[in-house]
Amino acid sequence: MSLSEKISATVITGFLGAGKTTIIQNILQNNDNRRIALIINEFGDVGIDGDLLKGCGNELCTDDDIVELANGCICCTVADDFIPTMERLLEKEIPPEHIIIETSGLALPEPLVRAFNWPEIRTKVNLDGVVTVVDGAALKDGQFAADEAAVETHRQMIEEIDHESPLSELFEDQIETADMIILNKADLLDKSDIEKIRDDLETRSPEGVTVIPSQNGELRLEVILGLWENSTRATRPSSSHHHDHDDHDHEDFENLHIQIPPLGSREVFLNRLSDIIREHNILRIKGILAEDNKPMRLIVQAAGPRVNSYYDRPWQTDEQQISNLILIGHAGLDRNAIVSALAGDG
Ligand SMILES: [Zn+2]
CATH class of the missing domain: 3.30.1220.10 (CobW-like, C-terminal domain)
Known part of the structure; x- marks a missing residue:
C-alpha cells in the first residue's frame, strides 16, 4: 500500500439478529490474509460474548484491532468514542488495511457517516460504503427484527443514547443511508417473497442501491467490502473452506x-x-x-x-x-x- 492511499472503512448496520455478526465472521474467514480492524457497537449480539470474533484472520492482527464500543450509542458518542478509536487504529505502527464498523440497529447511521468528514478522519480514511443488513424472514412477517422485544431491551442497556427513535424510524434511516442492502435469511423465503421485499426496499432506498439476497451471511468480499483478490498479494495457501464458499453463492x-x-x-x-x-x-x-x-x-x-x-x-x-x-x-x-x-x- 502506498503511503497516501486511504484506508477504506465499511459501515455495517442493521437490527440485532439480522445477521451482521455472521457476515463479519464470514469476511474474516475469507479475507485473504488482509489486516481488517473491527469497531463493534452492538449490544449483546451473539458472537462477541461467545468470543467468535477472535482475530482478524491475519497473524499481524492484535487484540486492539477489535474494539468494542460498549457503553454508548455510536451515533451519540461520535466525538468521545468513535473518532478517538479511529485515530488510535490509524496511528498504529501497522495500520489496518480495511476497517469494518458494526453499528447497533439502534444507532442512526447518518451522524456516523458525517463523522467521516471530520478533518482527522477525512485525510486518511475513505468511507467505502454503508451496508444495511435486513432480516428477510422478519420482514416477511411484517416485523423489522426477528425479536423486536430483544432490540428494545438492548436500548435500556445503553448508558448513552440521545434518541428514542421507534424501530420503524430507525429502519427507515438504515434504508435511506444504505449504499447496498443485504437481504439476509433468503433461504427462509420463496422466490416471490424475495422479489416483493426487494422491490419494496429498492423503492424506499436511494436510486442506485441494490438489494442482494444472501443466506447465512455469505457474500463475496469484492461485493461487500470492495476487496478484490489481489494476485500480487502474498496469500496463505487457500483452505478448502475458502473454495467451498464460492459454491454456496446463490447470486451470480x-x-x-x-x-x-x-x-x-x-x-x-x-x-x-x-x-x-x-x-x-x-x-x-x-x-x-x-x-x-x-x-x-x-x-x-x-x-x-x-x-x-x-x-x-x-x-x-x-x-x-x-x-x-x-x-x-x-x-x-x-x-x-x-x-x-x-x-x-x-
Ligand atoms: Zn445514537
Whole structure:
C-alpha cells in the first residue's frame, strides 16, 4: 500500500439478529490474509460474548484491532468514542488495511457517516460504503427484527443514547443511508417473497442501491467490502473452506475490467459513472485513472450510488498512464453499452 492511499472503512448496520455478526465472521474467514480492524457497537449480539470474533484472520492482527464500543450509542458518542478509536487504529505502527464498523440497529447511521468528514478522519480514511443488513424472514412477517422485544431491551442497556427513535424510524434511516442492502435469511423465503421485499426496499432506498439476497451471511468480499483478490498479494495457501464458499453463492455476479484512455474531465467522467451505476445496477467500482495534464493518479471507488475519488500519488516515470476500471454487477452486464457510456457516446 502506498503511503497516501486511504484506508477504506465499511459501515455495517442493521437490527440485532439480522445477521451482521455472521457476515463479519464470514469476511474474516475469507479475507485473504488482509489486516481488517473491527469497531463493534452492538449490544449483546451473539458472537462477541461467545468470543467468535477472535482475530482478524491475519497473524499481524492484535487484540486492539477489535474494539468494542460498549457503553454508548455510536451515533451519540461520535466525538468521545468513535473518532478517538479511529485515530488510535490509524496511528498504529501497522495500520489496518480495511476497517469494518458494526453499528447497533439502534444507532442512526447518518451522524456516523458525517463523522467521516471530520478533518482527522477525512485525510486518511475513505468511507467505502454503508451496508444495511435486513432480516428477510422478519420482514416477511411484517416485523423489522426477528425479536423486536430483544432490540428494545438492548436500548435500556445503553448508558448513552440521545434518541428514542421507534424501530420503524430507525429502519427507515438504515434504508435511506444504505449504499447496498443485504437481504439476509433468503433461504427462509420463496422466490416471490424475495422479489416483493426487494422491490419494496429498492423503492424506499436511494436510486442506485441494490438489494442482494444472501443466506447465512455469505457474500463475496469484492461485493461487500470492495476487496478484490489481489494476485500480487502474498496469500496463505487457500483452505478448502475458502473454495467451498464460492459454491454456496446463490447470486451470480460478474466482473468487468475496462481500460480507457486518460480522462478529459474528472467531473464529467464521475457523472457518467453515476449514470452507469444506476442504469446497470452496478454494485462496486474500483479504478486507478489517468487524467489529461495531471501528474497524479486518480483513485475511484464506488459502492452502489456512493462514488469516491481522490489523488493518491504521482505517476512514476516508468508507469504507463492508463486508466483501469473494474466493475461488478449482476451476471449479464452489457459490456458494450457500459464502454460507450464511459466514452460519453451512451
Ligand atoms: Zn445514537
